[in-house]
Amino acid sequence: MTVVVRGGEVVDARGRRRADLVLADGVVKAVGPDAGRELPARATVLDASGCIVSPGLVDLHTHLREPGNEEAETVETGARAAALGGYTAIVAMPNTDPPIDTAGVAREVLALGRAAPVDVAVAGAITVGRAGERLAPMAELAALGVRLFTDDGSGVQDGALMRRALDYARGLGVTLAQHCEDRQLAAGGAMHEGAWSSRLGLPGVPAIAEEAMVARDIGLVRLTGGRLHFLHVTTAGASDLVRRAKSEGLGVSAEVTPHHLVLTDAACAGYDTVYKVNPPLRTDADTQALRDAVLDGTLDAIATDHAPHLPEAKDVPFDEAPPGMLGLETALGVVLGVLDLERALAALSWRPAAIAGLSPRHGGPLVEGAAANLCVIDPASSWTVGRLASRSRNNPFAGWTLTGRVRHTVVDGEPVVVDCEAQR
Amino acid sequence: MTHLLSVADLGREGIEEVLRVADAFAEVERRPIRKVPTLRGRAVATMFFEESTRTRLSFETAAKRLSADVLSFSAGTSSVKKGESLRDTVETVEAMGMDALVIRHASAGVPVQVSRWVKRCKVVNGGDGWHEHPTQALLDCFTVRQLRGHLDGLHVVVVGDVRHSRVARSQVLAYSALGATVTLAAPRSLLPPSLDGWPVRVTGDLDDALAGADVVSLLRLQAERGSGAFVPSLREYTACWGLTRRRAELLRADAVVTHPGPMIRGVEIAGDVADLPQAVVTRQVTNGVAVRMAVLFLLLGGAP
Numbered sequence: 001m002t003v004v005v006r007g008g009e010v011v012d013a014r015g016r017r018r019a020d021l022v023l024a025d026g027v028v029k030a031v032g033p034d035a036g037r038e039l040p041a042r043a044t045v046l047d048a049s050g051c052i053v054s055p056g057l058v059d060l061h062t063h064l065r066e067p068g069n070e071e072a073e074t075v076e077t078g079a080r081a082a083a084l085g086g087y088t089a090i091v092a093m094p095n096t097d098p099p100i101d102t103a104g105v106a107r108e109v110l111a112l113g114r115a116a117p118v119d120v121a122v123a124g125a126i127t128v129g130r131a132g133e134r135l136a137p138m139a140e141l142a143a144l145g146v147r148l149f150t151d152d153g154s155g156v157q158d159g160a161l162m163r164r165a166l167d168y169a170r171g172l173g174v175t176l177a178q179h180c181e182d183r184q185l186a187a188g189g190a191m192h193e194g195a196w197s198s199r200l201g202l203p204g205v206p207a208i209a210e211e212a213m214v215a216r217d218i219g220l221v222r223l224t225g226g227r228l229h230f231l232h233v234t235t236a237g238a239s240d241l242v243r244r245a246k247s248e249g250l251g252v253s254a255e256v257t258p259h260h261l262v263l264t265d266a267a268c269a270g271y272d273t274v275y276k277v278n279p280p281l282r283t284d285a286d287t288q289a290l291r292d293a294v295l296d297g298t299l300d301a302i303a304t305d306h307a308p309h310l311p312e313a314k315d316v317p318f319d320e321a322p323p324g325m326l327g328l329e330t331a332l333g334v335v336l337g338v339l340d341l342e343r344a345l346a347a348l349s350w351r352p353a354a355i356a357g358l359s360p361r362h363g364g365p366l367v368e369g370a371a372a373n374l375c376v377i378d379p380a381s382s383w384t385v386g387r388l389a390s391r392s393r394n395n396p397f398a399g400w401t402l403t404g405r406v407r408h409t410v411v412d413g414e415p416v417v418v419d420c421e422a423q424r
Numbered sequence: 425m426t427h428l429l430s431v432a433d434l435g436r437e438g439i440e441e442v443l444r445v446a447d448a449f450a451e452v453e454r455r456p457i458r459k460v461p462t463l464r465g466r467a468v469a470t471m472f473f474e475e476s477t478r479t480r481l482s483f484e485t486a487a488k489r490l491s492a493d494v495l496s497f498s499a500g501t502s503s504v505k506k507g508e509s510l511r512d513t514v515e516t517v518e519a520m521g522m523d524a525l526v527i528r529h530a531s532a533g534v535p536v537q538v539s540r541w542v543k544r545c546k547v548v549n550g551g552d553g554w555h556e557h558p559t560q561a562l563l564d565c566f567t568v569r570q571l572r573g574h575l576d577g578l579h580v581v582v583v584g585d586v587r588h589s590r591v592a593r594s595q596v597l598a599y600s601a602l603g604a605t606v607t608l609a610a611p612r613s614l615l616p617p618s619l620d621g622w623p624v625r626v627t628g629d630l631d632d633a634l635a636g637a638d639v640v641s642l643l644r645l646q647a648e649r650g651s652g653a654f655v656p657s658l659r660e661y662t663a664c665w666g667l668t669r670r671r672a673e674l675l676r677a678d679a680v681v682t683h684p685g686p687m688i689r690g691v692e693i694a695g696d697v698a699d700l701p702q703a704v705v706t707r708q709v710t711n712g713v714a715v716r717m718a719v720l721f722l723l724l725g726g727a728p
Contacts, residue, residue, distance in 0.1 A: 193617050193618075194617065194618050194620075195618045195620035195621055197617065197618075198616035198617055198618040198619065198620075198622075199593070199616075199621065199622075200532055200533065200555060201532040201533075201552070201553050201554030201555030201556070201590060201593055202532050202533070202553070202554070202555075203554075204617055206617070270536060270540075271532070271533025271534075271536045271537050272537075272540075273537075312509055312511075315509060315510070315511040315537075315541075316509065316510055316511075317510065317529065317531030317532075317533065317534050317537070318531065318532065318533045318537070319531045319532065319553070320531060
C-alpha cells in the first residue's frame, strides 16, 4: 500500500517545514514540498491541508486492563483509543491481573499488541506481584524487549530493595520507573491533602508523600549511577527535586499527566469519583509549576496514565472508588490548551519515545527512510468531547471543548485513523 | 430546599427558617397528641449504612409525628450484604415511591452522590464520614437560641477531635452563619490539615477558652476511626482536653455545654460534669425531633 500525506506542515525534532510524505512498505519513501504532486498508482491520499504532520505520539503510561479486567478495557480497545488520540505506540503498565512480572504474561500482552492498531510495548514489574518484596525476573523480561520496569500503582517502599533494583537494572541497560508515594504518609488518602480535603472531610494524600520518595530515589540514583524515570510528577516540590537532580547530571527523567496540568483538587468538591486519581489532583500553584517544569525541560514527557474503570466500579463512595481516569483520546487537545504546539509534541512524541527505548521507530524525525509512524493534527479544529472509543466512561473531560484534533494516524505505513474515524 | 446536604446549602436565612419552623413543631411536642397530619401520604426512608441510634430514631420519630410513612433500611440486614451496589440500592428504594431519603454513611460525600442519582427524591444528609451532620448543627443552634435567645455575638468553643468530626464541620458553618464567633480547641494533630477559609480561631489553651465561652461544644474522640493514634493516650487527652470537674468550675453560669452523643463519660467529659445544669444533652435530643420535623417539612412541603 502506498499512502500519500498531502498538504501539511511537518513538525518533528528537526523543526517545522512544509512537506508531503509518500509512505510505502512501512517507511517514508519520499518527503518534501512537492513529494505528493504526482500520485503513484492506487495511492491512498490523506489530506493534511491546514494540518500538522508529526511523528506519532508515544504514551509512556497506559493501563490496558488485559489480562484480568477486560470489561473495562482490552489491549485492542485501548490501542484503538490510542490511535484516535494520535498515538502510534503505547507502553502497557504491568498492574494487570496477573501482573506483568513473568515472561508468560509479557508474551501474552505483546502478542495481543501485535494484532492491535498501534504498537504495544510493555513495562515489566520491578518486584514479583508488584508486592515490593523481591525482584521480578527482569533479565528474562528484558530478553523479550521490555525496556521499562515499574511497580506502578504503588512505589517500591523498601529503600534497600529499590537500591538493589537500580543496581540490577543498570547491568541490563533498562530503565526503572517509579510511582512515588510513601505509603505511610499517604495513609489511605482519597484526594490531595489541603484546604479542599479538610473542608470535604476526606482523608488526604499530602504532597510530602510524593516528594519524600522522589528525594529518596534521587539519592539512590546518585548512589548507584542507575537510571530512573519518575512517573506522573504532581507537585511543585517534586518537580523542583527533579530539576536539581538533572542539573547535577543524574540519570533521571520525568513525566506529567495532562490532567495534572489542567485540573485541581477543587474538582473533587462534588465528590464525583471521576476526579479521583492517584496521585491526586493537586493545587492551582502545582499545576502552574508543572507547566513551567514542562517548559524548562524538567518534565520530559506528558503521559496519560489512561486508567479505565467501569461505571459500577466508580459509582461508589469517593473514598472507596478506584483511582484513575481516561486520557488517550483527549491528551493532545488538553495539552494544546496550555502548551505551544512544538513543545507539546516534543513532550508527547519524541521525548517519551526515547525514554521508552522506542526511538527512532517512533518519535523519530520524518525523513526519508524513517518508519512510517505519524499522526496528522488539525490544530484549529474545535470539538466537544463526547462518547469515546474506550470501553470505560471515566472521562474527566467529557463536555469540554478542545481545540486541536487528530485527523489521521498512520502506524507502520497503514492508516489506522482516517478523518477522525478508526479504521479497525 | 432541594436537598439538605450541607449547612452551606442553607445560608443564614435558610438556617433561620428551619429554626422558626422548628419552634412551631416544638409546640406540637407539648400537645397531648403529639402528631400532625402534615406529611400524610408521604414516605420517608432512613437509609443508614453506618450504625446510629439517636439520629435514626430522631428522624423516624420526626417523620411519624408528621404522619409520613417511614421505611427503615439498615445496611447490615439488606442486600448490600449480598453485594448490591450503593447506587442500585438507592435507586431500588427510590423506586418504591419514597419522597425523601435520609442517608447516613461512613464515607464523606455519599449524600451528595446520592442526590445526583435520584430522580425526584429529596436527600437529607444524616451524617457522612468526617464531612457534615447538618441536622445536628441545626439542633445545636436551636438549643442555644432557646436558652440564650440569639446567637449573634456569642462565643462558641468547639473542643476535641475536629479532624474526624462531621458535627464540627457543620457547627462551624452554622454558628458562624448566625453571627457567633467560633474557636477550635484541640491538639494540632486532631485539627484538619488545613483551616484555610474556615471562619475560626484556634487555641491551644482550653482553660483560657472556657472562661470566655457562651457555648462549649464537646466532640467525641472517635476511637473507632483510629483517632486514638492522634494523641498519646486517652488519659493524656482527658488531662489536656477533657471537660474535667476542675475545668467545669471555669464555666460561666449561663454557659451552654452541648454534646452530639454518644457521650463517653470520663474521656471528653467527667461523669458528674455531664449532669451539671449547663450540660443540655437531653434537651438537644428533644429538640432534635422538632428540628428534623422542620427539615422534612421544608423539603416535602404541604401545609402545616
